[in-house]
Amino acid sequence: MTLNKNFNNLKQSYLFVEIAKRVEAYKAANPDADVIRLGIGDVTRPLTPAVIDALHKASAEMGTPDGFRGYSPDSAGYPWLREAIADYYAQSGVKINAGEVQVNDGAKSDLGNFFDILGEVKVLVPDPVYPAYVDTNIMFGNPIFYVAGNEANGFLPMPSGVGSTRLDVIYICSPNNPTGAVYSKEQLAEWVDYALDNNALILFDAAYAEFISEPSLPKSIFEIDGARKCAVEFGTFSKMAGFTGTRCGWVIIPDELEYGGAKLGKMWYRRQSVKFNGVPYIIQRAAEAVMSAQGLKEARELIAYYRENAKTITSALDKAGIKYTGGKNSPYVWLKCGRPSWDYFDYLLTEKNIVGTPGAGFGVNGEGWFRLTAFGTHGNTIKAAERLVSQ
Amino acid sequence: MTLNKNFNNLKQSYLFVEIAKRVEAYKAANPDADVIRLGIGDVTRPLTPAVIDALHKASAEMGTPDGFRGYSPDSAGYPWLREAIADYYAQSGVKINAGEVQVNDGAKSDLGNFFDILGEVKVLVPDPVYPAYVDTNIMFGNPIFYVAGNEANGFLPMPSGVGSTRLDVIYICSPNNPTGAVYSKEQLAEWVDYALDNNALILFDAAYAEFISEPSLPKSIFEIDGARKCAVEFGTFSKMAGFTGTRCGWVIIPDELEYGGAKLGKMWYRRQSVKFNGVPYIIQRAAEAVMSAQGLKEARELIAYYRENAKTITSALDKAGIKYTGGKNSPYVWLKCGRPSWDYFDYLLTEKNIVGTPGAGFGVNGEGWFRLTAFGTHGNTIKAAERLVSQ
Numbered sequence: 001m002t003l004n005k006n007f008n009n010l011k012q013s014y015l016f017v018e019i020a021k022r023v024e025a026y027k028a029a030n031p032d033a034d035v036i037r038l039g040i041g042d043v044t045r046p047l048t049p050a051v052i053d054a055l056h057k058a059s060a061e062m063g064t065p066d067g068f069r070g071y072s073p074d075s076a077g078y079p080w081l082r083e084a085i086a087d088y089y090a091q092s093g094v095k096i097n098a099g100e101v102q103v104n105d106g107a108k109s110d111l112g113n114f115f116d117i118l119g120e121v122k123v124l125v126p127d128p129v130y131p132a133y134v135d136t137n138i139m140f141g142n143p144i145f146y147v148a149g150n151e152a153n154g155f156l157p158m159p160s161g162v163g164s165t166r167l168d169v170i171y172i173c174s175p176n177n178p179t180g181a182v183y184s185k186e187q188l189a190e191w192v193d194y195a196l197d198n199n200a201l202i203l204f205d206a207a208y209a210e211f212i213s214e215p216s217l218p219k220s221i222f223e224i225d226g227a228r229k230c231a232v233e234f235g236t237f238s239k240m241a242g243f244t245g246t247r248c249g250w251v252i253i254p255d256e257l258e259y260g261g262a263k264l265g266k267m268w269y270r271r272q273s274v275k276f277n278g279v280p281y282i283i284q285r286a287a288e289a290v291m292s293a294q295g296l297k298e299a300r301e302l303i304a305y306y307r308e309n310a311k312t313i314t315s316a317l318d319k320a321g322i323k324y325t326g327g328k329n330s331p332y333v334w335l336k337c338g339r340p341s342w343d344y345f346d347y348l349l350t351e352k353n354i355v356g357t358p359g360a361g362f363g364v365n366g367e368g369w370f371r372l373t374a375f376g377t378h379g380n381t382i383k384a385a386e387r388l389v390s391q
Numbered sequence: 392m393t394l395n396k397n398f399n400n401l402k403q404s405y406l407f408v409e410i411a412k413r414v415e416a417y418k419a420a421n422p423d424a425d426v427i428r429l430g431i432g433d434v435t436r437p438l439t440p441a442v443i444d445a446l447h448k449a450s451a452e453m454g455t456p457d458g459f460r461g462y463s464p465d466s467a468g469y470p471w472l473r474e475a476i477a478d479y480y481a482q483s484g485v486k487i488n489a490g491e492v493q494v495n496d497g498a499k500s501d502l503g504n505f506f507d508i509l510g511e512v513k514v515l516v517p518d519p520v521y522p523a524y525v526d527t528n529i530m531f532g533n534p535i536f537y538v539a540g541n542e543a544n545g546f547l548p549m550p551s552g553v554g555s556t557r558l559d560v561i562y563i564c565s566p567n568n569p570t571g572a573v574y575s576k577e578q579l580a581e582w583v584d585y586a587l588d589n590n591a592l593i594l595f596d597a598a599y600a601e602f603i604s605e606p607s608l609p610k611s612i613f614e615i616d617g618a619r620k621c622a623v624e625f626g627t628f629s630k631m632a633g634f635t636g637t638r639c640g641w642v643i644i645p646d647e648l649e650y651g652g653a654k655l656g657k658m659w660y661r662r663q664s665v666k667f668n669g670v671p672y673i674i675q676r677a678a679e680a681v682m683s684a685q686g687l688k689e690a691r692e693l694i695a696y697y698r699e700n701a702k703t704i705t706s707a708l709d710k711a712g713i714k715y716t717g718g719k720n721s722p723y724v725w726l727k728c729g730r731p732s733w734d735y736f737d738y739l740l741t742e743k744n745i746v747g748t749p750g751a752g753f754g755v756n757g758e759g760w761f762r763l764t765a766f767g768t769h770g771n772t773i774k775a776a777e778r779l780v781s782q
């Protein structure tokens with residue numbers, strides 16, 4: 001009996017677990033401290049009325065002989081949800097076939113499991129980066145290469161920063177977690193060209209697309225010519241509609257996407273039919289409600305709420321003369337803390353009672369930087385912003 | 392860019408997809424036929440009142456600022472659900488620590504993904520077998536060995552039937568899908584001894600445990616001495632409480648379970664924290680309700696309903712003089728059809744308008760046998776039973 005030895009190469013503790021530990025220890029020692037959490041990227045506002053209605057309606061159906069649903073007819077989701085997601089793309093001018101949409105329980109699962117259908121691949125990861133990208137590939141034993149995001153390139157690494165090794169898989173997250181930076185269409189086009197030239201695959205993480213406020217910025221990789229031949233896009237209801245505890249997302253695999261004659265969409269569908277039984281019916285109905293006209297209106301009001309928080313934070317940083325990226329088209333503000341980021345974490349926690357996320361937790365290029373999120377309440381975010389600028 | 396070449400070794404079509412195709416074609420040609428589906432192992436009765444109440448209550452919470460829940464504190468599930476599952480085991484005398492319970496979105500996902508934490512392993516699969524076990528291992532490229540279940544051993548293969556190759560992973564499903572056969576404690580003890588002697592791991596699929604009606608038969612592998620050192624158990628709410636479309640299950644990984652000093656429970660926890668974000672809060676509350684006194688009472692009434700169907704089917708088979716296993720402690724009745732099982736499928740579909748599952752779809756030893764399920768309504772099952780015995 002042998003185990004997966006690659007697990008030995010994982011670092012001991014997951015970033016957010018370490019943060020939770022330090023916060024717990026501080027709170028245990030200082031039970032009266034009013035600690036404000038702008039750390040983990042979790043939403044705080046309730047699900048919106050259209051979603052709650054759908055949940056109740058579907059729950060009631062499940063209690064009746066006629067309304068009850070067993071296994072999803074398809075691990076990729078009910079047709080009405082796949083069509084609703086395709087329609088959502090159509091609204092911003094991106095043509096997706098409902099058959100190209102496969103529903104999942106959140107982007108994290110698919111971003112990790114997607115490697116099940118790939119061979120041994122060399123992977124390009126931006127640094128700083130969402131830690132799960134790296135851990136997934138360590139578990140698979142895939143060679144990982146990094147491309148640096150830094151102050152000089154505005155935390156938007158470009159193909160020119162990649163070495164000469166021929167790479168197979170390229171992660172792109174835009175709007176970016178943790179830096180909040182967003183690629184322009186021209187910049188994404190460079191990555192698409194690079195992928196096409198190298199017969200590589202782009203895994204495009206669009207979890208924060210709805211936070212984009214500038215109309216010129218691309219919300220989907222499929223706004224770029226050629227992307228249908230080299231990219232897969234992961235979307236999620238988590239941040240756009242507060243589904244972090246409700247769990248539903250999707251992956252778009254274009255029909256054209258194939259390598260050596262094998263269609264990725266078909267392989268993924270097969271993988272899922274063997275190792276996944278679909279998202280709960282009730283949750284699929286809730287997700288469908290998000291994509292309705294009323295649901296999208298409510299979701300965008302939610303996002304406007306969080307965007308106001310981002311503005312509160314960036315205004316305070318402007319006032320304090322602290323450099324940052326993000327905030328405008330992203331729920332994340334990435335600030336230059338000018339010292340080791342775990343030191344800054346401890347300083348913010350103990351002196352200002354604010355929990356953020358140390359940039360070092362996202363990679364070597366994150367050192368000296370720090371992430372705050374706009375997912376708090378208005379009241380807490382205003383309080384935190386005041387503490388940030390106070391001496 | 393390379394793909395997972397093992398996918399080329401998968402058979403073209405998944406069993407239930409092929410069945411669905413044949414049924415659709417028949418119904419298209421015979422739109423008025425009253426086709427009764429006793430094929431796919433899906434439940435048909437609605438969720439019970441305790442579960443529906445919990446769904447509504449949790450849905451309402453999610454719409455309020457105070458009741459809203461984002462990410463699960465833990466991908467392994469809320470403590471109250473893990474404790475409820477441990478309590479459930481305690482009620483039948485099996486001592487499990489809540490920390491050994493990890494909640495998932497159904498047994499299928501974990502039974503497949505579990506190999507992520509293992510190395511290259513030789514796998515023992517009973518034949519006939521639930522097809523996902525085999526497909527999962529084909530995808531991983533693991534060498535698969537079979538042990539025959541057949542009329543002679545009552546479809547309960549024993550270690551004496553295994554060849555001399557040293558095997559690493561042993562699948563056991565009891566009560567069995569598709570044969571309905573159930574191991575006794577003495578028989579399971581032989582498998583536990585075999586696993587301990589060979590430093591192997593048992594993956595115990597207990598999806599149908601609640602269907603056991605004879606008190607002497609084991610519902611959990613952990614009723615067997617030594618199992619905590621060689622077994623993992625997969626449980627699910629799917630069949631016990633009608634959750635096939637609601638999606639919640641669990642895996643028990645005992646603290647003692649380790650190979651070469653590495654604890655499997657910790658590795659799996661780490662795997663899940665990187666590639667899974669937990670089961671929806673609303674669904675975890677519904678699952679908790681199943682484990683309450685009232686929920687279990689309702690679940691067992693559901694099971695009694697299905698058990699009556701099994702009795703209806705087996706009585707008809709007795710009358711017709713057809714041999715079978717299962718039915719008494721299982722929702723599955725496995726009958727000897729005495730001809731190629733896809734022929735019998737077509738015969739039942741076209742002559743009797745009954746959909747079942749051909750034994751050949753579960754492996755070479757399934758040929759000549761056929762699976763019917765007790766998951767229909769009473770009305771349909773009685774009608775199907777009448778058709779079975781009619782000339």
